[in-house]
Amino acid sequence: MCLAASGEVAAQQSRESIGLEIAVPHHLADGEEFMLPLRDLLGYGERLFSAVWTSQEGGGRPLTKGTGAAVSDVANPLTFPRNFNRISGPDANACAGCHNRPYGIYGEPNPFNPVGNLRTGDAPSLDVDLSRRDLPLPRLAPVNGVVRVPAYSDFKLHDITTGASDPNCEPLDMLAVPGTSAFTAGNARFLTRRLWGVGNEPPYCHHGLFTTMREAILAHAGEAIAERTAFASLPPDDQNAVIEFLKTLQVLPPGTQWLIVNEKGQPKPWPPHRRTAS
Numbered sequence: 001m002c003l004a005a006s007g008e009v010a011a012q013q014s015r016e017s018i019g020l021e022i023a024v025p026h027h028l029a030d031g032e033e034f035m036l037p038l039r040d041l042l043g044y045g046e047r048l049f050s051a052v053w054t055s056q057e058g059g060g061r062p063l064t065k066g067t068g069a070a071v072s073d074v075a076n077p078l079t080f081p082r083n084f085n086r087i088s089g090p091d092a093n094a095c096a097g098c099h100n101r102p103y104g105i106y107g108e109p110n111p112f113n114p115v116g117n118l119r120t121g122d123a124p125s126l127d128v129d130l131s132r133r134d135l136p137l138p139r140l141a142p143v144n145g146v147v148r149v150p151a152y153s154d155f156k157l158h159d160i161t162t163g164a165s166d167p168n169c170e171p172l173d174m175l176a177v178p179g180t181s182a183f184t185a186g187n188a189r190f191l192t193r194r195l196w197g198v199g200n201e202p203p204y205c206h207h208g209l210f211t212t213m214r215e216a217i218l219a220h221a222g223e224a225i226a227e228r229t230a231f232a233s234l235p236p237d238d239q240n241a242v243i244e245f246l247k248t249l250q251v252l253p254p255g256t257q258w259l260i261v262n263e264k265g266q267p268k269p270w271p272p273h274r275r276t277a278s
């Protein structure tokens with residue numbers, strides 16, 4: 001009887017999901033994080049990290065202003081055509097939209113160098129074969145001749161601040177000519193931090209003022225406001241799953257034998273502590 005009832009619930013759920021367009025159809029129930037094998041839990045966190053949220057699950061921030069504050073009239077949400085205009089942040093569709101995995105082979109001089117810098121053909125090119133066996137280990141293995149680097153950055157500049165009064169802005173624009181108004185106008189655009197190693201390379205952001213990744217994530221606004229809002233509206237367990245995934249992105253000391261380690265460099269035990277039956 002129990003089985004029949006749960007079968008009915010499952011059938012009901014799959015009926016309800018037909019035609020749904022959502023990035024994450026199943027969210028963890030409270031406590032499920034302790035039952036799942038570690039690999040599955042981290043996979044779930046990675047799935048949230050790369051989820052491209054749809055309007056059916058709150059994507060496009062229909063209930064918030066550009067700053068993340070709630071809209072004044074909640075009965076009048078910012079749905080199409082008044083929804084978030086992604087032109088201001090074309091990559092801003094998921095955490096992984098900016099913190100992505102570029103691929104290709106780096107060469108110097110390379111064809112992407114801007115005018116005024118060394119271009120291809122100006123000088124003999126320096127080629128390093130990253131798959132050479134005599135380079136120090138461990139190394140990334142080439143797949144079909146390409147070494148894919150899980151850097152988790154689009155290597156682009158973004159403004160993820162709330163504007164000039166945001167405490168994360170720099171008061172001076174060090175790339176402008178000193179003494180000009182552009183120089184004193186300050187700077188709000190920063191390179192997407194590569195998350196390679198983020199798990200054991202605190203503190204965070206260009207200023208290093210955030211000691212936890214959670215603070216850094218919640219400081220995202222501007223071009224990343226949709227993702228910050230999506231993260232902030234996840235249930236606490238889902239937010240924790242994203243943090244757990246980020247904690248696995250570590251630069252491991254030479255000789256480490258495990259790929260997923262805890263703070264002490266030992267293989268990560270899961271569940272983190274035994275729950276006692278009450």
Ligand code: HEC
Binds near residue numbers: 094096159207223
């Ligand atoms: C629009 C592009 C963009 C999106 C989308 C985005 N980020 Fe970021 N992220 C950045 C930039 C730019 C920085 C560096 C900001 C700085 O240095 O002040 C950053 C910094 C960080 C840092 C600090 C890293 C360090 O080493 O200092 C973490 C952690 C982080 N982001 C996680 C996330 C997560 C999780 C999400 C999704 C909820 C997300 N980001 C979405 C652009 C983005």
